[in-house]
Amino acid sequence: MNLPAENPALSPRSERKSLFVPVATVPPVEGCWSVNVSELGLGLVARPQDSSTGPFEGESIELEFALPSSVRIRAQGTVRWRHTTERESEPDATALGVHFTHFEGQGHVELRRFLAEHQVRAVVAGAPRGLERALELAFQGEVQLTFCSDPADVELALARGDLAAVLLCGDDEIGSVSLAHLIDQVGRAATEHQGRPEVTRPRVIFASNAAPERLVELFNAGAVDQVLPMDAPVSQLRDAVLDECRAHEVAHQQYRMAVELERLLRDRAQPVAHPPASADGPGFDADAMREVVGALRQVAPFKVTVLLQGETGSGKEVLAHRLHALSPRASAPFVVQDCGALPEGLLESELFGHVKGSFTGAVSDHPGLFVLADGGTVFLDEIENTTPALQARLLRVLETGAVRPVGGTRVRQVDVRVVAASNEDLAAAVKAGRFRADLYYRLNSFPIEVPPLRQRREGIVALARYFVDASNATLGKSARGFTPEAEGLLKAWSWPGNVRELRNVVERAVLLSAPLERLGPERLPLGLRRDGAPLAPTAKSLRARLAQVERSAIAEALATCGGVVRRAALELEMDAVTLARRARKLGLLDASTLAEPPRPRRRPAHALRSK
Numbered sequence: 223m224n225l226p227a228e229n230p231a232l233s234p235r236s237e238r239k240s241l242f243v244p245v246a247t248v249p250p251v252e253g254c255w256s257v258n259v260s261e262l263g264l265g266l267v268a269r270p271q272d273s274s275t276g277p278f279e280g281e282s283i284e285l286e287f288a289l290p291s292s293v294r295i296r297a298q299g300t301v302r303w304r305h306t307t308e309r310e311s312e313p314d315a316t317a318l319g320v321h322f323t324h325f326e327g328q329g330h331v332e333l334r335r336f337l338a339e340h341q342v343r344a345v346v347a348g349a350p351r352g353l354e355r356a357l358e359l360a361f362q363g364e365v366q367l368t369f370c371s372d373p374a375d376v377e378l379a380l381a382r383g384d385l386a387a388v389l390l391c392g393d394d395e396i397g398s399v400s401l402a403h404l405i406d407q408v409g410r411a412a413t414e415h416q417g418r419p420e421v422t423r424p425r426v427i428f429a430s431n432a433a434p435e436r437l438v439e440l441f442n443a444g445a446v447d448q449v450l451p452m453d454a455p456v457s458q459l460r461d462a463v464l465d466e467c468r469a470h471e472v473a474h475q476q477y478r479m480a481v482e483l484e485r486l487l488r489d490r491a492q493p494v495a496h497p498p499a500s501a502d503g504p505g506f507d508a509d510a511m512r513e514v515v516g517a518l519r520q521v522a523p524f525k526v527t528v529l530l531q532g533e534t535g536s537g538k539e540v541l542a543h544r545l546h547a548l549s550p551r552a553s554a555p556f557v558v559q560d561c562g563a564l565p566e567g568l569l570e571s572e573l574f575g576h577v578k579g580s581f582t583g584a585v586s587d588h589p590g591l592f593v594l595a596d597g598g599t600v601f602l603d604e605i606e607n608t609t610p611a612l613q614a615r616l617l618r619v620l621e622t623g624a625v626r627p628v629g630g631t632r633v634r635q636v637d638v639r640v641v642a643a644s645n646e647d648l649a650a651a652v653k654a655g656r657f658r659a660d661l662y663y664r665l666n667s668f669p670i671e672v673p674p675l676r677q678r679r680e681g682i683v684a685l686a687r688y689f690v691d692a693s694n695a696t697l698g699k700s701a702r703g704f705t706p707e708a709e710g711l712l713k714a715w716s717w718p719g720n721v722r723e724l725r726n727v728v729e730r731a732v733l734l735s736a737p738l739e740r741l742g743p744e745r746l747p748l749g750l751r752r753d754g755a756p757l758a759p760t761a762k763s764l765r766a767r768l769a770q771v772e773r774s775a776i777a778e779a780l781a782t783c784g785g786v787v788r789r790a791a792l793e794l795e796m797d798a799v800t801l802a803r804r805a806r807k808l809g810l811l812d813a814s815t816l817a818e819p820p821r822p823r824r825r826p827a828h829a830l831r832s833k
């Protein structure tokens with residue numbers, strides 16, 4: 223997802239959350255860690271080899287880091303500021319402020335989800351079951367507690383990167399002292415060898431059984447921050463954990479402000495120049511697509527619901543992305559949801575959110591995609607697959623902006639633009655009673671018909687060349703494009719699978735290519751290069767004509783579905799085993815292909831749930 227360039231002086235502020243995880247960068251920066259994250263950017267500390275190692279202010283940087291939920295975020299950004307500290311405690315530390323400009327996939331949505339659901343976290347180790355329950359009731363959601371009974375679990379919790387405090391309980395003196403030393407060793411190793419700031423170490427409260435000399439040893443080593451009696455009441459344990467969580471956050475904020483103050487004292491802050499937005503991409507030079515892009519530009523500035531209708535694979539999601547990028551909402555999230563990918567209950571929860579305990583498996587509150595996309599755009603693909611009940615809820619959101627989570631009573635107002643897409647004629651679905659008329663008329667405020675690829679043949683070659691470059695980068699190949707003969711076949715094919723089919727055909731050709739090869743007709747699927755255009759039999763006898771039609775239909779389906787027999791069988795409405803045998807007999811599948819495609823496994827009953 224692309225984010226627009228901004229003037230740093232005018233950038234909005236976004237709430238920062240503490241996050242201490244290693245960050246991989248391109249260009250590479252040694253010892254790079256995050257110290258905080260917001261929706262707009264990331265605060266980093268690093269230990270580059272020398273001051274001449276980039277990136278520097280105004281330069282681009284690629285980032286990859288893991289959220290505590292194990293979701294990996296890949297993003298691009300611009301270095302807004304860079305500063306090397308002059309404090310004796312960290313003589314080689316370099317701090318960087320990175321502004322996000324682009325997220326890969328759903329990275330922006332996942333980051334928003336983390337920020338919305340984030341709570342201060344603390345670990346409780348060695349507590350008996352009764353004390354665990356009492357502590358859960360005492361905190362009442364103020365701090366997210368993780369209970370550990372094994373040192374390996376404690377070490378795993380430390381690696382999450384958002385831990386503020388550790389409470390050591392119980393009467394096992396050896397175990398508690400060992401855990402205190404383990405936490406100290408993990409923190410020192412991350413600080414000394416990996417570049418993580420010492421201030422990020424979680425605060426340790428020792429409320430376990432231990433001899434006085436052991437406690438003195440722990441204090442002198444800096445392994446504990448506070449000591450309480452083993453039989454301390456729950457209220458005292460609660461106050462101690464809250465105090466240490468606050469102290470951890472204050473120390474972190476002091477560290478961050480010290481870096482910012484040093485940076486401001488340099489008096490070198492300059493606005494960062496950003497490159498202009500790129501022009502329209504490949505495939506948009508056909509007359510039919512120019513009309514579509516013109517309509518997008520016309521409607522983009524206004525909060526009007528847009529309905530994209532066209533064949534599968536024709537590029538509706540790409541156009542929805544373009545509409546979002548052209549709109550004033552471009553800096554806010556762009557969320558994609560395939561309405562045909564989830565059953566009704568799961569789809570409702572994903573869109574509108576749910577509250578903890580509203581159904582089996584709802585172990586925590588989930589804000590829902592409409593809330594996460596507040597201020598941005600929600601793209602609902604294959605909206606024709608929604609049920610009447612869900613359509614009624616969608617209509618209410620469109621009309622009022624009110625979102626109520628599953629199982630909840632609190633209504634939240636959101637400002638979201640909805641872009642819907644359908645593979646079938648929704649007007650016909652309304653007449654057939656499969657789609658609510660009131661929702662259709664609401665979605666149909668600004669309909670755009672997306673032409674199939676066969677109606678914009680001028681853009682086929684440009685798209686194919688673009689997919690060659692993209693496949694080269696992905697597969698590590700060096701194909702040099704198509705020969706004129708192959709390009710002629712590409713332009714002559716009817717492309718029943720549209721742009722998706724073209725991408726699959728090109729990716730297959732690049733995968734089979736030799737180094738620096740110019741892709742000829744022999745790299746194209748049999749059906750495409752033998753028939754030139756589908757369903758155009760030239761044989762004289764009826765049997766030969768039927769065989770040619772069969773070959774062409776199967777070749778088209780396999781090409782459209784990327785060679786996946788089961789999907790092709792669904793397209794042709796025939797048995798997958800029969801299709802595999804016919805395709806092999808016609809020479810459309812390799813001999814190495816399995817005699818029979820694997821049968822689908824039945825989904826376990828517990829994998830399905832209802833509201």
